[in-house]
Amino acid sequence: MPIFDVGYRHWEGKLRGPALRLWSISRNGISLAWRSMILRRIILFGWMPLLYFAPVFFAIGYITDPEREISQRYDSGWYNFARGIMGPGVADRLRDAPESVRPAAWSLAFHYFFSWPQAIFTMLVVAIVGPALISQDVRSKAFLLYFSKPITLGEYVAGKAGTLLFFIALMTLFPAIVLYAVSIAFSPSAAALIQTSGTLVHILCVFLVMAVPSTLIVLCFSSMAKEPRYPQFGWIALCLFGEMAYGLLSNMSGVASSNWICCLSLRKTVSVLTESIFDVSNQVSALGVSPSIQRTLRDLDSPYSPQLCVIWLAAVSAFCLMVLVRRISAPIRL
């Protein structure tokens, strides 16, 4: 028996707008996901590629600095090394106008940064965070708790997507921005900033291309199960089997040149678009790289159409959104 009980008090304060309510959903998802030790470790490992790429960008800045003697010595060992590895075209450009090589080098580095390490870490993060986001609400019948409050279906989906977008940004957008800032910081002059002004926009575009379809696909999977392990398995299977199917078909004569096989792999589809966003192929071919380097960069010479990839990702995303909306609204309508 309480000795003092205030009881129920009416509250009349200023309420926050829909955007902040949406953020509440995202923030709650972030704090719940952050409890996972595995996730925290993967995020830590996800930032490791910076240790490799930061020196690469530093080296690019160093080599493409017109003020440094290294690029001006025609007969230096470095020049001969560059000529041997990259071909006379690139070596001559580095000698005559080193800063002109910088945009292509940056684009190439960012392309690889997004296409391999960050793409893989993103898939892992999505596999850990995404599956539980809606499936737990399905299991605990929490939809009625959400929708009895002034929350719309769109806000609910956006709030849940916000959680996943945050973690994907943590794996792609934020490290890329850090990388860009490091590159600018180590650049010899402010000209680098002007020369690569579009890079931040390109990074943002790549982030959206990576994040939006992944988010919608995994949320769609998540809405279809009560147990997070099923959507998790679905997502891993999609990534893994897609990559295997692409790997097999891309080495199979007759099919390898088809422009649709990249669509089998989500990573490759995103990679094709990343290449297109950074305009890597055109920039690299304009440099006149040696055939050996071209062979190394053979991915850039792929037959895959960015337009087809855009259509494919848009179609998959739209389909997943449609299923997602139906799955969430169904229990409320009954």
Added chain:
Amino acid sequence: MIIRLKGVSKFYGRLKALDDLSVDVRPGAIGLLGPNGAGKSTLIKALLGLVRLTSGDARVLDLDARRQARHIRQQVGYMPEDDCYLAGLGGVQSIAYAGELAGIPPRTALRRAHEMCDYVGIAEERYREVQTYSTGMKQKVKLAQALIHAPRLLFLDEPTTGLDPQGRERMLRLMKALPEKKNVTVVVSTHILQDVEACCDSVLILGRGKLLVYDDLRNLRTAVEPSLTVRLTGNAAVFAKALGELGFPAEALDDERVRAPGDAEAVSAVLFEAARRAGAVVRQIEPGRTSLEDIFLKAVGA
């Protein structure tokens, strides 16, 4: 009027969940009754704007349920019947989160969540995860979640399900206190008629999506035909039969009570003759009082 329905219908395919409902609901504590499938939950969801009405006009707190659903949900609290909770959150966190969803700033929501825990009777368990709670505790959390944003109207769907006697008593006290002391209108959807009798001042009975009854409980109890309830020592069934032979068909309510419909004066004139014939002793005579169960059964035609 707190709720105003005009020709409200909701069809799920061919199934009529709500059939041309028209009613003006006054503030207070309202019991929403009806057999399974009567349309109670559909009506609540329609009033919250969660299901789209097939036809008709529904207004809650003078807001259109179709176009102003968000504004309605801002001012209305809903405690669902289902065993639902927010996974991974502790009791107080989950109540504060509900407050944030309603638009309360996080700090205020947390402070108010603690107040709500005290109010509904959640002690140290508030820091435990909700999925570890008993059914009764989850009911309390749901009530607190429905109340946190200070609604003017509260829908409670089976609020006493799963509660122990003490918990039920406390819940009924809260349901009674909210309209009386805090000016919050409470609509209680339940199958437990005693709960409605204990805390509501009006009832709305639905059957197959139609409105069967809506009135004050007091009016409903007096509006039915006059009768006397006789408590006796002896065989109630034989006494009822004897009364019937004297022109007042009566029914035995249990082993020692008989309900005799009709004018009190006329019935009482023959009571003792019937008792003599039945070999019973009349111990108490009181004016017949219709229970909510009688009203309900009569309304649904059972």
